[in-house]
Amino acid sequence: MTGQHDTAPTARTVLVTGAAGGLGTAVTAHLAATGWTVVGADAQPVPYRAHLAATAQGDLCDPAAVRAAFDTALERTPPDGLLDVVHLAAIPAPGIVDEYETLRINTMSAYTVFQEAGRRTTHRIVGASSAAAIGLAWADRDQAPRYLPIDENHPDLTVDSYGLSKQLSEQAAAFTTRRWGTTTVMLRFPFIGEGPRLEARLAEVADDPAANRRELWAWLHTKDAAEAVRAALTAPLTGHHVVNAAAPDTSAQLPTGDLLLAHYPETAILAGIGRHGSLFDSTRAQRLLDFTPSHGWRTPEPSGPGAPSAPGRRRP
Numbered sequence: 001m002t003g004q005h006d007t008a009p010t011a012r013t014v015l016v017t018g019a020a021g022g023l024g025t026a027v028t029a030h031l032a033a034t035g036w037t038v039v040g041a042d043a044q045p046v047p048y049r050a051h052l053a054a055t056a057q058g059d060l061c062d063p064a065a066v067r068a069a070f071d072t073a074l075e076r077t078p079p080d081g082l083l084d085v086v087h088l089a090a091i092p093a094p095g096i097v098d099e100y101e102t103l104r105i106n107t108m109s110a111y112t113v114f115q116e117a118g119r120r121t122t123h124r125i126v127g128a129s130s131a132a133a134i135g136l137a138w139a140d141r142d143q144a145p146r147y148l149p150i151d152e153n154h155p156d157l158t159v160d161s162y163g164l165s166k167q168l169s170e171q172a173a174a175f176t177t178r179r180w181g182t183t184t185v186m187l188r189f190p191f192i193g194e195g196p197r198l199e200a201r202l203a204e205v206a207d208d209p210a211a212n213r214r215e216l217w218a219w220l221h222t223k224d225a226a227e228a229v230r231a232a233l234t235a236p237l238t239g240h241h242v243v244n245a246a247a248p249d250t251s252a253q254l255p256t257g258d259l260l261l262a263h264y265p266e267t268a269i270l271a272g273i274g275r276h277g278s279l280f281d282s283t284r285a286q287r288l289l290d291f292t293p294s295h296g297w298r299t300p301e302p303s304g305p306g307a308p309s310a311p312g313r314r315r316p
């Protein structure tokens with residue numbers, strides 16, 4: 001997607017945490033290609049990439065390591081330049097480490113990076129939250145959404161520590177805006193993928209749509225996630241914002257109306273949902289960030305855009 005903010009000002013540096021990770025790799029490349037001087041930080045060594053101006057290695061829960069990463073980024077920021085922060089470092093799912101470590105690492109790294117960003121008068125912070133912040137995706141039980149499509153005002157239903165860590169990271173961002181005045185944008189991403197990772201997910205959902213019900217079949221192409229980050233860095237905003245950023249369709253071959261009838265028959269549908277339409281409402285991303293995903297996986301159907309919508313069943 002190209003909006004009205006196609007390139008960053010030349011004197012703009014960005015510190016990207018989690019730069020060695022899957023999303024960090026795509027985001028650092030995209031921001032470097034669109035005008036930023038990019039410094040990558042991670043607990044792991046960040047592999048050499050020509051688009052990185054510098055790297056910093058350390059545990060970003062540790063204030064000293066965070067200060068060192070900011071020192072490295074500020075050395076690459078001209079006196080009249082701006083420093084932005086993109087915080088992607090996290091344990092990206094439950095079960096990788098135990099639930100206490102997931103909560104500790106995700107919330108402490110967000111808090112520590114955001115406070116240092118505030119102290120250093122960083123221009124803007126963009127962070128990776130998750131669609132799982134709602135609490136459905138990684139719950140140990142089926143929970144029905146209170147309504148669909150899910151917008152950013154949906155009640156918090158979290159019963160897992162990863163979802164809680166993302167709720168708390170969003171709160172840490174709101175706190176940072178209050179404490180330091182820094183503009184913060186937290187992007188609620190669903191499953192992100194491209195290439196073999198995306199193909200594997202699509203095959204899993206095709207084989208067994210029910211298995212993905214708690215994620216509501218939501219997805220976003222990695223290139224669109226990187227573009228959402230760029231859009232969040234450049235949109236004309238102040239204050240704190242939580243923004244859904246999902247593809248406009250699902251990862252399922254079945255029509256969304258069929259998925260709803262099979263899995264969420266009682267849930268109120270508050271807006272028209274296209275034949276394969278997403279159950280996450282990303283209109284705020286379009287309105288505030290001028291962001292619209294542009295990468296799809298579906299072969300266009302003859303029925304196309306005029307296809308029937310999933311009917312509204314109950315309105316409050």
Ligand SMILES: NC(=O)c1ccc[n+]([C@@H]2O[C@H](COP(=O)([O-])OP(=O)(O)OC[C@H]3O[C@@H](n4cnc5c(N)ncnc54)[C@H](O)[C@@H]3O)[C@@H](O)[C@H]2O)c1
Nearest residue numbers: 018020021022023042043059060089090092128189191192
């Ligand atoms: N990939 C997805 O489908 C998805 C979906 C929604 C949200 N997210 C969020 O996007 C972000 C990036 O996810 P990803 O898929 O690239 O994950 P990833 O695991 O590939 O990358 C995360 C990186 O963070 C680093 N990291 C972890 N703890 C750290 C610490 N204490 N200090 C420094 N670095 C640390 C890891 O070394 C890793 O390189 C995460 O915040 C994740 O929760 C990802």
